[in-house]
Each structure stands twice: as structure tokens, then as C-alpha cells.
Amino acid sequence: MRVSQADILIVPGYKGAGPEHWQTRWERRLSTARRVEQAEWSKPVREDWVKAVAEAVNASTRPVVIVAHSLGVATTVLAVPHFRHHVAGAFLVAPPDVANPKLRPKHLMTFGPYPREPLPFPSFVIASQNDPFCDYAVAEDIAHAWGALILDAGNSGHIDAESGHGPWPEGLLTFGKFVSRLSTDPLPRPDLTT
Template sequence: MNFTPRILILPGLGNSGEQHWQSIWERQYPDFSRINQQNWDNPVCRDWIEQIDRDVMAGDPSNVILVGHSLACTAIAYWAQTFQRTIRGALLVAPSDTEADTYPPGTTGFIPVPLLNLPFPSTVVTSTDDYYVTLSRATFFARSWGSKLVVLDAAGHINAGSGYGNWPEGLALLRELDTGTVS
């Protein structure tokens, strides 16, 4: 499967380990690249969104698809609100509710979750049993962002710990953004 846009991978809090689907995709597709943050464990929103913008603007932004997981989904929403760039799209997987009492401490500036209509096509993928976001909140984020919503049954946080290593269904959703067939 070939992709024509630049695919930029954005892990969430703590980065994505070797068995995470984001890391596996990077190994499978050498053209995919990770946006590396200076501080994965105690992130500052402003630092994260500035790094996202540097990587997006390193080429043609209209040819970029962002692939965010967890906290990176909120970072992408803040980035969109702040920089108003037109990109090809975003795949937002397991968005965390940074406003919830269950969210781990150590992040700065990720509250409140931005509730704007994203200026590009997007797909939110969530689970019925994600510890970091309720289904109702993930649905609310997707509606606020103008995103297509995909709900997986009992998929946890949609990471390696939930059994999501190689994730072909996720690649199919990415392909929809690539071809412009997100409905």
C-alpha cells in the first residue's frame, strides 16, 4: 500500500513503544516520520504544537496527514486552533480527555480540550472502554471537531497494551484520508 501524502506520526504522552501500531507503521512505511517532542513525559502544549508546526511546514502542508494517538489528538486540535494551517487530514486515535479526573498528571496547557471545527478532514477512532476517555466524551470531541467517528468495541486505549500492534484497519482509515473518501 503506497501513500502519496507526507504522513507525520504524533505519539501521545510517554511516546509510542516499539510494539505500538504507530512504531510498526513507521517501520513498514519508511516515508512515514515521527514528530519528535523534546519532553514526552511532562509535555508543555505550546512546545508540542510549535514542534508540530515546524514539521508540517518543512514541506507542503497541503500534502500532510497527521496521525495522532492519545494526548497528540488534543495537541493537534490546539495546533489547528493556533496556526490555522490547511493540511490534507488527520487520523485521531484514542483521544484522551485531559479534563477528566483519571487523566495522568504532568502535562501543561492541554486544558480545556479545544472544541473547534478542524479546518481539514479528520477521523476520530475511539473505544467503548478506553480508560482515558468515555465514549460520550470522545463522541463529543468528534462532533466538535467535525470528524468522522469510528467506535471500536472493547479496544481499550487502542495501543500495544490493548493488543493493537500491526493495525490494518487503522491503515484502511488512513487510506480514506489519503484518497479523500472520508464521509
């Protein structure tokens, strides 16, 4: 699949993605990308966020590729049972540990714990060894539960503008390779291990 054949849904996390965040930059660069808007970026309500993602997926006219960061990953995974439109794949970056009682702000825990069923579409998780919001071992465990491939991003922090990932060209290159292996056809699930 080519990026131009998909509706690229950008799903930011807590507080949204500012102008220097890689998600915002990708949204400007990719012609078929659009952001899932939330009513309250700084006070996320699980039901509202999940509904917004499901509505964006279901309103799409092409196969959907989701690009989620941080709390956007949790929101995406929680929205899966409400998807009625073909999702070709999900690119999930820096999932937070929403079951960790030390997570701050504390209301982010309302998005946990993560469902542990395999995702019904190909997915790719990118996690950092020193993400302050999730131990790598936790990210690796949930990625395996979802049937996702996982990429160890080394010591990359939360993979956001604050950790030096403004343009994040390596991420965009990885995303392009991921999309190229997806299919516009809902069946069969592509083999992403080669």
C-alpha cells in the same frame, strides 16, 4: 490521494510510541512517514509539544496527513492555529479526556480543555468504548464539535500495544481508505460521508 503523495506525520502521545506500537510500525512501513519528535516524552510541556507539531507541518513539502494517538491528538488540535501549510487530513486515535480531573498523570490536563471549533480539514476520530483515558461519549462529543467522523472501535482499550494493537492491520486499512478520499488540493473539502 495516495499515501505516497502526502507527508504522513506521526504524532505520538505521552511517553511516545514504543517499538511495538502501531504508530512505530506504520512509520517503518509508510515511505513518506516521519515522527514528530518531542524533547520530553515523559514530561510533556504543552507549548513545546504544540510548537514541534506546528514546525513539522510547516516544514512539509507535500500535503500533510496527521496520524495522532492519545495526547498527540490534543497536541495536534491545539497546534491547528499555527499551521501555515496545507493539511489534507487528520487521523485521530484514542483522544484522552484532557478536561477530566481524574486523568493521570495530572499534568496532562494542561493540554485541556479541547478547542471546540470545527477543524479546517477532514478528520477521522477512532475511539474505544472502554478506553481508560476517555469515556466514549466524551470522544463522540469532541469529534462532533470538530466536524470529524467517528468510528466506534468497540472494547479496544486505549488502542495501543498494551491493548493488543501492535500491528493493528484494521487501523491501517481504515487509514488507507481515509487517505484515498482526501485531496492534494486545499479546496474543496472532500465529502467523507459516502
